[in-house]
Amino acid sequence: xxxxxxxxxxxxxxxxxxxxxxxxxxxSHGVFRDMNEAIEAAKKSEEIVRRLSMDQREKIISVIRRxxxxxxxxxxxxxVEETGMGNVGHKILKHTLVAEKCPGTEDITTTxxxxxxxxxxxxxxxxxxxxxxxxxxxxxxxxxxxxxxxLAGGNTVVFNPHPQAVKTSIYAMNLCNEASLEAGxxxxxxxxxxxxxxxxxxxxxxxxxxxxxxxxxxxxxxTAVLSSGKRGIGAGAGNPPALVDETADIRHAAExxxxxxxxDNNLPCIAEKEVVAVQSVCDELMHxxxxxxxxxxxxxxxxxxxxxxxxxxxxxxxxxxxxxxxxTLLKMxxxxxxxxxxxxxxxxxxxxxxxxxxxxxxxxxxxxxxNFEEGVAASVxxxxxxxxSAHIHSKSIDHITDYARAMDTAILVKNAPSYAxxxxxxxxxxxxxxxxxxxxxxxxxxxFTKRRRCVxxxxxxxx
Ligand code: NAD
Numbered sequence: 001x002x003x004x005x006x007x008x009x010x011x012x013x014x015x016x017x018x019x020x021x022x023x024x025x026x027x028s029h030g031v032f033r034d035m036n037e038a039i040e041a042a043k044k045s046e047e048i049v050r051r052l053s054m055d056q057r058e059k060i061i062s063v064i065r066r067x068x069x070x071x072x073x074x075x076x077x078x079x080v081e082e083t084g085m086g087n088v089g090h091k092i093l094k095h096t097l098v099a100e101k102c103p104g105t106e107d108i109t110t111t112x113x114x115x116x117x118x119x120x121x122x123x124x125x126x127x128x129x130x131x132x133x134x135x136x137x138x139x140x141x142x143x144x145x146x147x148x149x150x151l152a153g154g155n156t157v158v159f160n161p162h163p164q165a166v167k168t169s170i171y172a173m174n175l176c177n178e179a180s181l182e183a184g185x186x187x188x189x190x191x192x193x194x195x196x197x198x199x200x201x202x203x204x205x206x207x208x209x210x211x212x213x214x215x216x217x218x219x220x221x222x223t224a225v226l227s228s229g230k231r232g233i234g235a236g237a238g239n240p241p242a243l244v245d246e247t248a249d250i251r252h253a254a255e256x257x258x259x260x261x262x263x264d265n266n267l268p269c270i271a272e273k274e275v276v277a278v279q280s281v282c283d284e285l286m287h288x289x290x291x292x293x294x295x296x297x298x299x300x301x302x303x304x305x306x307x308x309x310x311x312x313x314x315x316x317x318x319x320x321x322x323x324x325x326x327x328t329l330l331k332m333x334x335x336x337x338x339x340x341x342x343x344x345x346x347x348x349x350x351x352x353x354x355x356x357x358x359x360x361x362x363x364x365x366x367x368x369x370x371n372f373e374e375g376v377a378a379s380v381x382x383x384x385x386x387x388x389s390a391h392i393h394s395k396s397i398d399h400i401t402d403y404a405r406a407m408d409t410a411i412l413v414k415n416a417p418s419y420a421x422x423x424x425x426x427x428x429x430x431x432x433x434x435x436x437x438x439x440x441x442x443x444x445x446x447x448f449t450k451r452r453r454c455v456x457x458x459x460x461x462x463x
Contacts, residue, residue, distance in 0.1 A: 029177035063179035085323025102429035107445035123447035126154030140172035152445035234437035238388030253393035254288035260417030269337035
């Protein structure tokens with residue numbers, strides 16, 4: 001029997017899945033015992049990357065894209081197995097999106113002014129070695145997007161990934177280093193340590209050779225990075241509301257909201273975390289959610305059980321519930337449902353702990369309001385000033401405009417699932433680092449560069 005490429009890939013998949021963390025770290029490029037060693041290696045490779053032409057950088061990025069496509073399933077399975085969170089099929093889609101829509105060197109542009117007094121250029125130059133702290137919710141997606149963007153900008157990157165997702169993150173970094181070597185670039189364009197901890201991230205934050213730190217995660221890590229005394233990019237938490245008004249196509253709204261909310265079991269920071277619906281359409285919305293979109297409406301007693309299961313009395317999340325599917329969560333409170341149930345819904349006040357907390361679970365609390373204006377106020381309150389993401393279902397341009405102004409978020413999706421904001425079923429590029437807190441918005445290669453003005457007086461203006 002002839003051995004096909006697919007058979008080889010299946011064998012590799014099995015071997016990788018069975019490896020322990022230390023085995024996979026030992027076999028991977030870019031993994032060091034100590035953070036100082038990792039930064040030193042990234043610094044050496046950065047000196048080479050800095051001198052690569054844009055064309056050479058793009059060649060490496062195109063090999064990374066090919067390898068992501070080839071390994072999308074391995075990466076998806078590893079992520080779910082290691083973290084216990086998310087959905088394999090959806091994670092495959094996320095990796096394919098990264099391969100296709102994460103920007104490369106085309107994002108690096110030059111601005112020029114030419115006139116009587118000569119020529120002035122503003123170019124986007126590299127920072128050097130960038131420090132990146134990554135979450136367990138999109139572990140490999142974030143590593144891959146950040147490495148591609150940072151490399152396109154002429155940088156290398158040292159990661160301090162989430163301890164719960166080290167193996168998956170190392171696999172993604174190894175993929176990038178192998179791609180670089182295959183395309184004639186250096187090793188160690190993306191590095192890390194075998195055991196990332198808060199101590200290793202503190203070393204990274206203080207290191208003289210790391211001028212920029214990018215934090216993707218909850219409020220704690222963003223605050224830590226912004227207190228480091230260095231330039232920081234803060235991609236923090238969200239709690240995106242989806243507002244539905246009386247002008248919306250209610251059936252379509254139900255479908256879009258549930259699709260967005262259940263994507264990768266609600267792990268993406270942009271995903272619908274609660275719904276605010278005006279009184280006149282609220283019942284109809286819930287009707288479509290239950291009868292057509294696989295939602296299970298829980299009773300008051302089940303809400304209390306679910307609250308006590310998914311969080312403690314201090315509202316700290318039970319990590320065993322984050323990123324689990326609706327059927328599993330319901331089973332935890334003794335409710336058996338068929339396989340087509342994909343979301344848990346209930347109506348409650350905006351102060352309900354399952355509504356006001358960023359759960360990252362397919363649980364949608366629905367807040368009923370008297371009118372659009374009340375809905376805007378409730379949505380602003382529920383977003384907690386994160387200025388991250390907000391979504392609306394409405395056919396009124398005035399309502400959409402008022403909502404957008406009031407929410408003031410990095411992302412606002414109208415009449416579509418939240419993932420349209422990442423270029424999935426919508427226009428625009430993809431990223432998994434959305435710098436809500438520091439204002440860069442959706443990050444791309446240009447975010448990871450610094451501006452340099454280069455001036456020639458009274459020459460090179462040829463006209
Ligand atoms: P998390 O905050 O627990 O961890 C994120 C990373 O920060 C991990 O690597 C962790 O080890 C590190 N970390 C945490 N506290 C730290 C500290 N004080 N100092 C240094 N490092 C620290 O988040 P998570 O559970 O991995 O991810 C979910 C959270 O991240 C959610 O709040 C979600 O909204 C947010 N998130 C935001 C974006 C975005 O682009 N804005 C993307 C993904 C996730």
